[in-house]
Amino acid sequence: MTDGGQDMYNLDLLGQDVSQGEITRDFDFSALSRWPEPEADNLQGSDATDELLLDTADILSALTRSNGQDELRIVTLNDGFGALSLPLQQFARGNSLNWTITAWNDSLSREQAISNNATQLGLPSPVATQLKLQEVVSGAVVILIQAPRSLSELRQLIEATALAASADVLVLVGGRQKYLTLSINDVLGEYFNEVRAGRARSKSRVIAATGKRPLPENYVSAFPVRSEPKTLAGIPLKLAAYGATFGGTNIDPGTRFFLETLKLTFGDSAEFPDSIVDLGCGNGTISSFFPLQFPKFSGRMLATDSSRDAVAATQETAILNNEADRVVAVRDDAMSTFPDKSEELILLNPPFHVGNTVDPNIALKLFRASARVLKNNGELWCVWNSHLNYKHDLNRIVGPTTEIAKNRKFTVTRSLKRA
Ligand SMILES: C[S@@+](CC[C@H](N)C(=O)[O-])C[C@H]1O[C@@H](n2cnc3c(N)ncnc32)[C@H](O)[C@@H]1O
DSSP: OOGGGTTTSOGGGGGSOOOOOHHHHTOOGGGOOOTTSOOBTTBOSOOHHHHHHHHHHHHTTSSSSSOSSSOEEEEEESOSSSTTHHHHHHHHHHTTOOEEEEEEOSBHHHHHHHHHHHHHTTOOOOBOTTSOHHHHHTTOSEEEEEOOSSHHHHHHHHHHHHHHSOTTOEEEEEEEGGGOOHHHHHHHHHHEEEEEEOOOBTTEEEEEEEEEOOOOTTOOOOOSEEOOOEEETTEEEOOEEOTTOTTTTSOOHHHHHHHHHHHHHHOTTOOOOSEEEEESOTTSHHHHHHHHHOTTOOSEEEEEESBHHHHHHHHHHHHHTTOTTTEEEEEOSTTTTSOTTOEEEEEEOOOOEETTEEOTHHHHHHHHHHHHHEEEEEEEEEEEEGGGOOHHHHHHHTSOEEEEEEOSSEEEEEEEOOO
16 A cells, blocks of 8 residues: 555546446446435436446546455445445445445435435445544545535535545545536645546546645644624624535525514514424524524524534534524424424525526425424415515415515515414
């Protein structure tokens, strides 16, 4: 083994076209389902990047460096629906290879999708839900990454790799060419000596990094990021974010309008239930701000999100604002662990993207979940980009919906759960 793994891989091979290898040839990618994420004709369980990542690992001989007897630790990060981890598992099983394959994802619904797909294929689940990122990458020698949407999320993955992976780790980051920017190379270059982009194939490209740079002994992680106080409706609020937290430490403009509207509508004398749900809590703006904004509310904010980094950020935001005893943050897919008819008030700024695709289905899923969890006559308060025109869906799925406020961009509605 060479120091830093730099000489172990011949990255010049990336100058060639990458042909299909055994691992991808023998795997049926069309069998991968996205469930429990919404499914639609324009949304698949894999893309050309998954195959290019696996084939690139193949041509660099990253997967044949063990003799089959020695353990090879492979980690897939941001592996949407198992299109990276499951072909590896199937290949290792078919060839009696001693590979340990672990899949790690920020989104709980995606982790569930990977486990469901593994079950369908008769494979053990590669998902490590309970482990922290650094534990997952610890000792890994090959790390395959579907490039996440944000650079801060990539930085968090690469930083953890630099801190905990094997000294001779090979990191491959793949993505659709139109979303790959040179900033990705820059982030990789901060932590690795050698960074090289491969040739494009089917509009995807892979960037390889080897030769971990030693980190200073007093290295302090860049995460969580903590903001200076920001002013919202005249009240100072500090925000925290991890790499994949929606919006980072910014106050989302829709959420700002939402909270200002709630203040005007509820006024100071409003009565509140014992608990209020902050559905899709992101960086925890709503959960920490609500008790500050309405001192008469003495109950708990039940913050919930499918993103690990949202839940962790919401907890950290609550600590920063001395609200930790008021905010309970739970990682859950669309409140699946909340009992039917258990809550009186849900606050929601729904997502309208799945990865890089605009997808209304995810908002509809959260509306349906709200209809299930609300007591009869309970209320779902929602803010949405006006052009998405969710009023009809809210009427149909939850119950009578009233427009409370509207500005140039956003609409705030209240929906009463139909008995
Ligand atoms: C538009 S952001 C709103 C974040 C935050 N409430 C704010 O106002 O800044 C939507 C949030 O919904 C979360 N989300 C997406 N799918 C979800 C699901 N199935 N279950 C729970 N939360 C989900 C996303 O992770 C994201 O944090």
